[in-house]
Amino acid sequence: MTGDDLAAHALTFLSGEGQATVEHERSLLLRYARSAPTQATELDDTSVHLLALRDGHVGGATTNLTDDDSLRATARRAMDAAEAAARAAGGDGDHPGLPGPPDGGYRQHDGYDAATAALDPEPGGAALAQAFAVAAEHDLEAFGVWTAGAVETAIASSRGILAVDRVTDAYMKVMCRDARARTGQLSQAAVRAADLDGEAIARAAAAKVVPGEPVRLDPGEYPVVLDAEAVGGLLEMLGGLAFNGLAHAEGRGALDGLLGTRVAAPSVNLADTPRYARTWTRAFDFEGVPKAPLPLIQDGVAHAVVHDTRSAAVAGGGARSTGHAVAPGGSAGGPYATNLVLAGGGASGVDELAAPIERGIYVTRLWYLNVVHPKQTLLTGTTRDGTFLIEDGRIARPLRDVRFTDSVLRLLDATEALSASPRLTTEAEYYGRRFAFGTVCPALRASGFRVTG
């Protein structure tokens, strides 16, 4: 049974308003450390989520057991949950009702590759062997992961939606490490596994392992060049703090009262662009609302937040879903932008970005980011796998990793220049169901980066 057939069949077990969402994941992941394979996982699983609505209240239930008895029991749980929610709340809920099918249907995209979906483990094994060989050439050890996956998402709803979306994703990360624990790292993400170049990734990672004793840097504010992976990490956090339409409507968002005002440098243009050529594209969100580009910050001015159906209703004032539901019926945490794209600038690369800096820092990657103050978009984290001192316009010497505590919006406001070629960055953290998302962004230079330890 195909995903859309299963969704349509599962929907028949619900009465009243509801939605069936089927996700079928097949994935392969090879992991390695010290230039040897350490783990390898292949997964084939299907889940069916049934959503029931009663008087604006939602109840949901998920199963990976797809026989009729299990689907019937799952539907009963969802309906019981919605009905119990309605009774317990004693009034109408905040869900305005499921969206109907889009007028123009769903646009096709090129986010699926049949060869990748075949999940042959041989190319992954070969990519690992290439990384091991490159590392050995440089007297280094290789660490990382190679993964590929195919996910089919199908939605059937009582409002008449019947849609299916198939996507593939592939990702490889190589960290090279020398005997003195100096490391360099690079990752590559793509729709097609064939586009992952294990040798090239490994060579770039090895090049970041620079000889010399790392210099210690005192706390303070320094000019900084953030490579694309570091920028991607910050923007991913900003997505939840600034553009979540539910938090915004409740006055908890970082852009509360700031829409229409300048929040970043004029060179900053950030959008959710689900069909961007280098991103992991999708046809619709988890409510079946079509994906479409949405400007979030234009020329430094805060322009919009994202919505699912539920958060749009909470916001009122004519707000509508922007296609950013991350769970059927909208998640309790609110909507989320999963295809952030920061437009590139005119710099050829990190060397050109570093050229005007007399003394500053070049950061390739940030680690363990966490929110210190949500409204201020204040984050903390450390640098990792390649931190360097910039001296007299040159990336000169390795630095000991540093802790920073700074506001993402403040860093975007302090942005002076961006590189020309954005690339897809991701941590590829597949907790639970595989949901590949990343941020397309360039490297940037900012006038101040607050090092706190």
Next chain:
Amino acid sequence: MLDLLRQTVDRAAGHCAYAEARHVHSREEHLAVHDELVDSVDATESEGIGVRVLVGGAWGFAATRDITAAGAEQALRRALAVAAAQPAAGARPLAPVAPATGHWESRCAIDPFALPLEERLAHLFAAVAAMRGDARIVRADASAELMRTTKALATSDGTAVTQVLTECGAGIAATAVGDGELQIRTYPCSHGGTVAAAGWEQVIALDLLGHAPRVAAEAIELLTAPEVPEGQRTIVLHGEQLALQLHESIGHALELDRMLLGEASYAGTSWVQPTDLAAGLRYGSERLDVTADATVPGALGTFGWDDEGVPGARTPLIEGGLLTATLSDRQSAAAIGLGASGGCARAEGFARQPIVRMTNVSVEPGDAGSLADLLADTEDGALYLESNRSWSIDDRRWQFQFATELAREIRGGELGRLYRNPLYAGITPEFWGSLDAVCGPDEWRLWGLTNCGKGEPGQLMHVSHGTSPARFRDVRVGVAS
């Protein structure tokens, strides 16, 4: 089910050095309400088989939801193929383990799944109602989660065991906004509350309703409270914050797979080296005693056997401040010549392979009496910090920074004025070296976390930490703005 799993590992004979087949059925329910609305009522059920094999030094693992002989055999074939496709690896010995058989269950007095859903929701709504009433409270939240996991494991070493684990927990949060400030106050701890290996009796015992008015009042008070002045201070950490400090700067640092660089590209390494075991590394002051104990009743890291069939046990990790053991599985234990695994191999669900995870890593109670006794013994100007707000630590588990929801000045041996946005930072061995007092057994309690992330593909693991409030000298504190 055990017969199916045994047949699968029997079929693997001759094709691999080791095989295990694990069946997991899990049922979860997450309830969340805010203000007068039900945010979500989500029930999840999943079931499947994971098969892991070791071929020529390379692991292969495949997972399927097809719970039949044919499905298990297909998973075995895929696991063998995945292992064979990887570059050749050296031999990978496993620490020996005696074959185990039997059944184990955690305690559960009130079956949470048997209670009417409305009764559970009413419990949460009552707490939410008690937090509302002031316009500055823009959101009042309550949530609960209930989980039951049934597992069966068969290995080519002859182990065949089954287990049932029931877990329950809840928490509340009040969000206050005013004068451009936002403050969140939680109970019993932040990030969704605390969970125990128990039934609904755990939620009742938390008394969410009784604590709700204080939680809301403190959120409002924090809006206008002064920020903590920067400097070096004596601090007393509440048990929840100490649990997270322990989790991040001791628990993860003592995972042997990290020390052996197996997690280097993602979760990171450790400032502790395997050779530090024999050297008797000083990890903290003489007041520091830490155990890993998979036998503590009611804790989330308690089990009959880990996912490699190693029985749950209690292991001292740090005694009198000196390192004595690490957290290991069969592979990492064998790699450094240990005679037995530390019994820390666990996997999330059926679709992930076991890796080294904490069991219940706890700071043993000290001799400082009650919290009141400890405060009475602490000088004016020290700070008491409560309820984690954020955490971050470097990839070696060496340098950290934590923020808490609030701080209170200690003056005259008692808690005094409130401060907002506190944070503190330090270096792991220096910080634990500054520990000079730990409250006694009456203050010791378990904190259950369900969001410990590790591994690629990512796995969320449940773990408990036992702590009492404790005092640290000369710690760097500051403000978060």
